[in-house]
Amino acid sequence: xxxxxxxxxxxxxxxxxxxxxxxxxxxxxxxxxxxxxxxxxxxxxxxxxxxxxxxxxxxxxxxxxxxxxxxxxxxxxxxxxxxxxxxxxxxxxxxxxxxxxxxxxxxxxxxxxxxxxxxxxxxxxxxxxxxxxxxxxxxxxxxxxxxxxxxxxxxxxxxxxxxxxxxxxxxxxxxxxxxxxxxxxxxxxxxxxxxxxxxxxxxxxxxxxxxxxxxxxxxxxxxxxxxxxxxxxxxxxxxxxxxxxxxxxxxxxxxxxxxxxxxxxxxxxxxxxxxxxxxxxxxxxxxxxxxxxxxxxxxxxxx
Amino acid sequence: xxxxxxxxxxxxxxxxxxxxxxxxxxxxxxxxxxxxxxxxxxxxxxxxxxxxxxxxxxxxxxxxxxxxxxxxxxxxxxxxxxxxxxxxxxxxxxxxxxxxxxxxxxxxxxxxxxxxxxxxxxxxxxxxxxxxxxxxxxxxxxxxxxxxxxxxxxxxxxxxxxxxxxxxxxxxxxxxxxxxxxxxxxxxxxxxxxxxxxxxxxxxxxxxxxxxxxxxxxxxxxxxxxxxxxxxxxxxxxxxxxxxxxxxxxxxxx
Numbered sequence: 189x190x191x192x193x194x195x196x197x198x199x200x201x202x203x204x205x206x207x208x209x210x211x212x213x214x215x216x217x218x219x220x221x222x223x224x225x226x227x228x229x230x231x232x233x234x235x236x237x238x239x240x241x242x243x244x245x246x247x248x249x250x251x252x253x254x255x256x257x258x259x260x261x262x263x264x265x266x267x268x269x270x271x272x273x274x275x276x277x278x279x280x281x282x283x284x285x286x287x288x289x290x291x292x293x294x295x296x297x298x299x300x301x302x303x304x305x306x307x308x309x310x311x312x313x314x315x316x317x318x319x320x321x322x323x324x325x326x327x328x329x330x331x332x333x334x335x336x337x338x339x340x341x342x343x344x345x346x347x348x349x350x351x352x353x354x355x356x357x358x359x360x361x362x363x364x365x366x367x368x369x370x371x372x373x374x375x376x377x378x379x380x381x382x383x384x385x386x387x388x389x390x391x392x393x394x395x396x397x398x399x400x401x402x403x404x405x406x407x408x409x410x411x412x413x414x415x416x417x418x419x420x421x422x423x424x425x426x427x428x429x430x431x432x433x434x435x436x437x438x439x440x441x442x443x444x445x446x447x448x449x450x451x452x453x454x455x456x457x458x459x460x461x462x463x464x465x466x467x468x469x470x471x472x473x474x475x476x477x478x479x480x481x482x483x484x485x486x487x488x489x490x491x
Numbered sequence: 492x493x494x495x496x497x498x499x500x501x502x503x504x505x506x507x508x509x510x511x512x513x514x515x516x517x518x519x520x521x522x523x524x525x526x527x528x529x530x531x532x533x534x535x536x537x538x539x540x541x542x543x544x545x546x547x548x549x550x551x552x553x554x555x556x557x558x559x560x561x562x563x564x565x566x567x568x569x570x571x572x573x574x575x576x577x578x579x580x581x582x583x584x585x586x587x588x589x590x591x592x593x594x595x596x597x598x599x600x601x602x603x604x605x606x607x608x609x610x611x612x613x614x615x616x617x618x619x620x621x622x623x624x625x626x627x628x629x630x631x632x633x634x635x636x637x638x639x640x641x642x643x644x645x646x647x648x649x650x651x652x653x654x655x656x657x658x659x660x661x662x663x664x665x666x667x668x669x670x671x672x673x674x675x676x677x678x679x680x681x682x683x684x685x686x687x688x689x690x691x692x693x694x695x696x697x698x699x700x701x702x703x704x705x706x707x708x709x710x711x712x713x714x715x716x717x718x719x720x721x722x723x724x725x726x727x728x729x730x731x732x733x734x735x736x737x738x739x740x741x742x743x744x745x
Contacts, residue, residue, distance in 0.1 A: 189617070250611020250631025257608055258589035261493045267614055268589035323583065323694055324620035388691055390555075393620075394572050395509065395688040395702035400557035405569050408519070408551035411543050414625040418616065486691070487622035490553055490574060 189325065190421045191480035194248035199315055200344070200472045201241030202274070203337065206308040207345015208234035208352070209281060213305030215349070216284070217298050222353050227288045230352040235281060237348070242274055266321055270314035277307040312341040319479075327382040327483040336374050340439075340472050343367040347443065347465035356457040361447045364464070368447075372440040375475065379432060382482065393489040407491060420488050424481030431478050439471025493588045495581060496597035502672035503599045503638055504578050504699035505658065506681055510706045512552075512665040514571030519550035521660030522575075522636075530641045531606075535629040547625045549636040550575045550657055557705075564710045573666070575657070576623035576636035577690065577698030578602050584615035584624060584635075592633075600672070600699060601640055606632045620691055621698075643668070671699050 212230050215221060222230065246252040259275070261268040280303040287297045316337030319328045343364060350360055391397040412420075424431065446464035450457040526549060527534045536546030553572040559565040578595075582602050585593045592608035593615050595601070604615075604624075609632040616624040616633060624635045639655035642648060652659065658666040669678030678701075681687070687701030729740050 248612065250613075250626070250628070251609065254590070254608070254610045257591070257610060258612070261589050261591050264493045264495075264586040265589045265614075267587065267612065271589060318614070321587070322618055324618065388693060392693065393691050394553075394555060394570070395690055395704055396555070396557060396570060397688075398560070399704055400559045400563075400565070400567075402555045402557055402570075404553070405556040406554040408516075408553050408574075409548075411545060413545065413551075414547070414616070415622045418613065418626070419622070485617070486620040486694075490551075490572075490622060 189480045189483045189485055190418045191424070191477045192248055194244050194246075196473060196476045196480065198241050198245035198248070199337070200340075200469065200476050201237050201244065202315065203241075203312060203341035203472070204344040204348055204469055205234050205237030205239075205241060206277070206312045207341035207343070208237065208349045209277065209345070210305045210308040210312075210342065211346050211349035212353075213280075213284070213301040213303075213308065215353075216288075216301040217305075221293070222355075224288055224291060226353045228285065230349060231281065231285050231288070233348070233352045234345070235278075238274070238277075266314055266317040270311060270318060273307060273311040273314050277304070277311055280304040280307055309338075312338055324486040325483050326385045326387065326486075328479075330378065330381060330385075332374055332378040332381070336371070336378060339367055339371050339374065340475070343371060343439070344465070344468045344472050347461065347468050351458070351461050351465045354458060356450060356454070356461065358451065361451050365444055365447045368440040368443050368468070372436050375432075375436065385484075387484060387486055387489060390489045393486070404491065415487055416491060419485035420491060421481055424478060428478060428482055431474060435471050435474035435478060437471070438474060439468045442467035442471075493585050493591050493593060495585060495595055498580060499597055499600045500672050501599045501670050502578075502580070502699045503601055503643070503669070504671045504678075504701070505575070505638075505655070506667040506669070506671075506678045506687060506701045506703060507573055508665040508667070508685075508703040509570050509572060510665075510685075510703060511663045512571040512573060512661075513663055514552055514554050514569075515662060516552050517660045517662055518573055518657035518666060519548055519552055521656040522550045523548055525639060525642065525656035526637070529637070529639070531604075531634055531637050533630070534634065535627050537629060547627050547634045549623075549625075549634070551622070566708055566710075568705065568708070570705060572702075573657075574622065575700075576602060576638075577621055577696075577700040578636075578638060580697035580699060582696060583618040587614050587618045589614070601638045602635070603637055603640065604633050604635055606630070606634075609633050620694055620696075638668075671701065 246255050258268050258271045262272045280300050284300045284304050316334045320333040323329050347364055390402045394402055396402050443464035446460040450460035523534055526532055534547040538544055551574045553574060555570045555572060557568050557570050559567055578600055582595060585595050590608050590610055592605045594603060611631040613626050616626060624633050626633050643653050654668045658668040667678050670676045671678055673679060682701045685703040687703050689698050729737050
């Protein structure tokens with residue numbers, strides 16, 4: 189599949205943004221939540237990430253000014269659901285910001301914070317489902333795609349949340365390190381699986397099963413068409429090994445070292461966290477690029 | 492609405508005969524000609540006379556080489572394979588559409604795009620394993636086969652012309668149009684008789700269009716020994732020849 193930058197930035201930036209909002213919402217339900225300024229700053233940063241990501245996603249559209257129509261088909265379409273939840277999430281986020289700004293706390297604020305966390309989680313889930321529900325792309329229609337999207341959002345968002353809020357705790361460091369390792373493990377099994385995935389046969393695609401072995405004699409057209417450009421992208425498979433290593437180093441390797449440094453050198457802890465957060469997001473970009481570029485679409489059976 | 496309607500009684504579609512298709516691309520050209528000016532038009536071409544022409548077509552005719560199975564005595568063959576929208580019973584391209592631009596008609600099962608609602612997100616083209624949808628970057632919307640919905644019900648055309656342009660153009664009658672929901676229709680009977688098949692049936696989209704596999708080739712002595720036979724192996728029965736040739740054979744055999 190053609191790795192469109194608009195979609196890569198959309199999924200990674202909104203993922204990190206909603207991961208941050210989830211972290212913020214959950215953190216504010218604790219007995220000792222963030223103080224006013226830190227909470228507002230974090231909220232602002234998260235909404236900025238989400239809004240930029242959503243704005244970039246409209247660049248993928250042929251008719252961006254019609255994007256409002258995408259709210260209508262939530263009954264069947266995961267893309268529509270994603271749009272709906274992404275928009276709904278602004279409500280608890282802004283309400284939460286309003287309460288924090290006024291310095292309020294209590295049961296209602298806790299409920300709003302929980303709603304914010306829940307909506308964020310649902311939006312991330314819808315984003316993952318857009319891709320994993322597509323049967324013609326077996327590398328996306330894979331059971332690990334959903335957990336990988338989720339953990340990526342929670343890890344990148346969580347690290348950014350800690351940075352913005354200036355939080356350094358042994359507990360936090362341990363959680364992010366565990367998530368990084370889990371993600372590396374998930375990706376490793378995912379890559380091992382997709383390397384072995386077999387598309388259906390060309391015989392089945394051409395109704396010639398049982399008649400003979402089918403090979404391409406002549407393509408219908410000498411030049412590219414939309415299908416071969418969009419679904420027949422091959423550049424990455426050539427470089428996939430190196431890019432896989434680079435992405436794992438960025439989203440797990442460097443962050444793990446940085447988290448270790450933060451634990452051992454408390455003076456440089458916040459700086460190390462920033463390194464971890466930036467590196468993990470960069471790793472997410474590379475991983476997402478590969479996620480698109482490595483995926484084979486069944487239509488290429490015909491070519 | 493992208494929610495699918497209840498399966499319609501009437502299921503309009505095509506039956507494509509892979510036995511008789513000669514790969515002339517007349518269907519693709521006739522389709523392009525009609526639809527460039529029809530309800531799905533324009534079918535924009537970018538750089539049509541330049542170095543890398545690029546454009547939207549609803550029909551693509553592939554050609555394949557088929558190496559026969561070892562067990563069969565069949566000869567190798569080329570199969571020409573016209574590919575277009577199959578107007579599936581449960582089309583994923585419709586349900587993934589976020590705007591309701593893609594829809595399946597409740598009355599006859601035709602899958603269409605309302606180009607005034609399409610936002611050009613391309614998700615439907617990702618959801619189709621058959622490559623039936625092609626995006627036009629010039630118009631910013633998705634394009635697909637309409638089964639010539641503006642021909643088949645068009646009362647301004649003579650009745651004989653009320654069929655898809657691709658079907659009408661086919662010089663070998665390899666394309667048949669009709670109601671596949673009616674078991675008594677000509678197309679349904681053709682499918683039953685020739686063992687019509689679905690493409691990628693394992694995916695479960697239940698295509699309406701069917702493909703008729705090539706008939707087995709006649710495998711006689713002349714085919715199996717073709718190219719290997721020398722004149723010594725040929726048997727000539729002089730008794731079966733007319734008198735003049737029998738005399739000639741006798742003279743030349745001396």
